[in-house]
Amino acid sequence: MIRRLPGSGRIALAVVLLLWIVAAVSPFFRGRAAEIRLGERLQPPSLVHPFGTDDLGRDLAARVVVATPISLAIGLVAAAMSLAVGFGVGGAAGYLGGAADVVLSRVIEVVLCFPVLFLLLALAAFLPPSPATVVLAIGLTTWPADARYARAEILKAKSLDYARAAKAAGATPARILLRHLLPNALPPLLVSAAFGVSWAILAEAALSFLGVGLPAPAASWGGILSAAPAYIEEAWWIALFPGLALFATVSAYNLLAEGLRQATTNPE
Amino acid sequence: MIAYVLRRLALAIPTLFGIVVLVFLLLHLAPGSPASAVGSGESGRRVSAAAREEMRRLYGLDRPLPERFARWIGRVARLDLGDSFVDRRPVSARIREALPATLALNGLALFFTLAIGIPIGVAAGGRPEGPFDRTSAIVLFALYSMPVFWAALLLQTLLSVKLGWLPLYGVSSDPPPTGLAGVADRLAHLALPVTCLTYASLAFFARLVRAGVVEARSQDYVTAALARGVSRRGALWRHAFRNALLPLITLLGLLLPGLLSGSVIVERIFAWPGLGRLYFDSILSRDYPVVLGLSLIGAVATLAATLAADLAYAFADPRVREGS
Numbered sequence: 162m163i164r165r166l167p168g169s170g171r172i173a174l175a176v177v178l179l180l181w182i183v184a185a186v187s188p189f190f191r192g193r194a195a196e197i198r199l200g201e202r203l204q205p206p207s208l209v210h211p212f213g214t215d216d217l218g219r220d221l222a223a224r225v226v227v228a229t230p231i232s233l234a235i236g237l238v239a240a241a242m243s244l245a246v247g248f249g250v251g252g253a254a255g256y257l258g259g260a261a262d263v264v265l266s267r268v269i270e271v272v273l274c275f276p277v278l279f280l281l282l283a284l285a286a287f288l289p290p291s292p293a294t295v296v297l298a299i300g301l302t303t304w305p306a307d308a309r310y311a312r313a314e315i316l317k318a319k320s321l322d323y324a325r326a327a328k329a330a331g332a333t334p335a336r337i338l339l340r341h342l343l344p345n346a347l348p349p350l351l352v353s354a355a356f357g358v359s360w361a362i363l364a365e366a367a368l369s370f371l372g373v374g375l376p377a378p379a380a381s382w383g384g385i386l387s388a389a390p391a392y393i394e395e396a397w398w399i400a401l402f403p404g405l406a407l408f409a410t411v412s413a414y415n416l417l418a419e420g421l422r423q424a425t426t427n428p429e
Numbered sequence: 430m431i432a433y434v435l436r437r438l439a440l441a442i443p444t445l446f447g448i449v450v451l452v453f454l455l456l457h458l459a460p461g462s463p464a465s466a467v468g469s470g471e472s473g474r475r476v477s478a479a480a481r482e483e484m485r486r487l488y489g490l491d492r493p494l495p496e497r498f499a500r501w502i503g504r505v506a507r508l509d510l511g512d513s514f515v516d517r518r519p520v521s522a523r524i525r526e527a528l529p530a531t532l533a534l535n536g537l538a539l540f541f542t543l544a545i546g547i548p549i550g551v552a553a554g555g556r557p558e559g560p561f562d563r564t565s566a567i568v569l570f571a572l573y574s575m576p577v578f579w580a581a582l583l584l585q586t587l588l589s590v591k592l593g594w595l596p597l598y599g600v601s602s603d604p605p606p607t608g609l610a611g612v613a614d615r616l617a618h619l620a621l622p623v624t625c626l627t628y629a630s631l632a633f634f635a636r637l638v639r640a641g642v643v644e645a646r647s648q649d650y651v652t653a654a655l656a657r658g659v660s661r662r663g664a665l666w667r668h669a670f671r672n673a674l675l676p677l678i679t680l681l682g683l684l685l686p687g688l689l690s691g692s693v694i695v696e697r698i699f700a701w702p703g704l705g706r707l708y709f710d711s712i713l714s715r716d717y718p719v720v721l722g723l724s725l726i727g728a729v730a731t732l733a734a735t736l737a738a739d740l741a742y743a744f745a746d747p748r749v750r751e752g753s
Contacts, residue, residue, distance in 0.1 A: 267444055271444055272451070274728040274729075274732050278694070279689070279690070280455075283455055287455075287458045359574070372713075390698065393590060397586045397591075404582065407576055411575075415573065416570070
C-alpha cells in the first residue's frame with residue numbers, strides 16, 4: 162500500500178509518523194510546559210523560547226509539544242468511534258436493505274440536518290467535562306458522513322459477482338459480510354479513517370478553543386489557542402504556533418487520506 | 430412533476446419527526462433533567478435549583494416519558510419555543526433579533542463561495558493537471574485544512590493589529606458614522622468575518638465543481654460541440670459546466686449546516702451579534718429553551734433547504750422528475 166502512495170502521500174505519512182514521535186518524547190517536556198515564570202511572561206520568540214512564552218511565562222514550544230499526544234490521541238479515538246458507529250449503521254442499512262434501509266437512512270438524514278457544531282457544543286457542554294465526553298461528543302456527531310459512505314460501498318459490493326457467488330454457494334450472511342464484503346471495503350475504510358482523524362482533531366480543537374473541550378490543566382492545541390484572543394494585540398505568537406501545529410497535523414492527515422484514495426482507486 | 434413533489438414532501442415528514450425527537454433527546458441530556466441527575470461534580474456545570482424547577486415546569490420533567498413527549502410535540506406544533514431563562518423574553522423574539530446579523534454574514538459568504546468557487550472550479554476542471562489546476566489544488570487544499578479560528582486570529586493579527594486596515598471585531602464603530610461613511614464602516618466590519626466564513630466552504634465547493642466539470646468535459650456532447658466549431662470556452666461553460674451544475678444544486682442545501690457551524694466560531698471571535706453567538710452564549714448560560722429552539726430551527730431550515738434544492742434539481746432536470 163505504501164509503495165502505491167503518491168509522493169505527497171508519502172510525505173504526509175512521514176509527517177504523521179514524525180508527529181507521533183514528538184508525542185512519544187513529549188513527557189520529557191512536561192516539566193517545562195507547566196513551569197510558571199511570571200518574570201518571563203509574554204516574551205516573543207527567541208533562541209531560549211523558540212515559540213515565545215505565554216501569559217504565565219510558560220514556554221510555548223514545550224506546551225505545543227506536550228499537547229501533541231493529547232490532540233493526536235483524541236483525534237484517533239474519536240475517529241475510531243465515529244467510524245464504528247457510521248460503518249455499523251451505514252453497513253447495516255446497505256446490507257439489510259428494505260425497511261431497515263429506509264429507517265436507518267432517515268436516521269442518518271436527521272442527524273445530517275443539524276449543524277455539527279450545534280450538537281457538538283450541546284453534548285460537550287451538557288455532559289460532565291472529561292476526555293471521554295469530548296470523544297463521545299465527536300463520535301456521536303460526525304458518524305453520519307461515514308454511514309452514508311459505508312452504505313454506498315456495501316450496496317456497490319453486494320451486487321458484485323463474488324458476493325453473489327458466495328451467496329449462491331450457500332454462505333451465511335455473517336460469513337459474506339465478514340469474509341467477503343468487509344475485506345473489500347477495507348481500502349475505503351482506511352481512507353475514511355484518515356479523513357475522520359483530521360476531522361476529529363479539528364473538532365476537538367474547536368471545542369477546546371471555545372472553552373468546552375478538555376478540562377484544565379490538560380491543554381490541547383485548541384486549548385492553548387483559546388488564550389490567544391485576549392493577547393492578540395501584544396502576543397501574536399500565542400496564536401501562530403499552536404495553530405501551525407494544528408494546521409500541519411490536519412493537512413498531513415488529509416493529504417494521507419487523499420493519497421490513500423488515489424492508491425486504492427488507481428491500481429496502476 | 431406534481432407526483433414527484435408530493436413524493437419528495439412525503440419523504441421529508443419522517444425526517445421532520447426525527448428532528449423533533451432528536452431535540453427531545455437533547456433536552457434529556459441537559460443538567461437538571463432526569464437523565465443527568467447523577468454525575469457532573471463540577472460546580473460550573475451544575476444548575477441552580479431555580480433553573481431546575483423552571484425546567485420541570487416548562488418541559489414537565491416530573492411527568493412520565495410518554496406524557497413529556499406528547500407535551501413536547503404539542504409545544505413544537507404550536508411553534509411555542511418557550512421563554513429564555515436569561516431575560517424571560519420569548520425564544521422566538523431573541524432568535525428574530527439575532528437573525529439579520531447572521532443572514533447578512535452567511536448570505537455574503539454563500540455569495541462569495543459561489544462567485545469565486547465556480548470560476549475556479551471550471552477553470553481548473555477545464556484543463557485537468559494544467560498549471561492552474563495544480564496551483565489551485567494546492568491552495569484549495571491548504572484552505573480546506575486550515576482551522577477557521579486560527580485563520581481568524583492570523584487575519585486579525587495581520588490586518589487589524591499590525592496594519593490597522595480593518596477593525597478587530599464588532600458590527601460597526603462606536604458611535605457609528607452616518608451616511609456613506611457609515612456604509613463603509615459596516616463593510617469594513619464585515620470583511621474579516623465574511624472572509625473566514627467563505628474560505629472553507631469555497632475550498633469545498635470549488636473542488637466539487639472541478640470534479641463535475643472534469644467528468645462532464647469528456648462526455649460526447651462536449652466533443653460534439655467542439656466538432657461543431659463551438660469555442661473551447663463556450664463548450665466548457667455552456668455545455669460542460671451547465672451539466673456539471675445540476676448535481677451541485679442538491680448540495681447547496683447541505684452547505685447551510687456547515688455555514689451555521691462556522692457561524693458559531695466566527696461570530697464568537699468577531700463579537701458578531703448573530704444566531705451563532707446566541708447559541709454559544711445560551712450553551713454557556715444553560716439557557717435550554719434557546720438552545721433547543723435554535724437546534725430545532727437550524728435542523729428544520731436545513732431540511733427545508735435540502736428539499737428546495739431537490740425540487741429545483743427536478744425542475745431543472747426532466748430525467749429526475751419523470752424517471753423512476
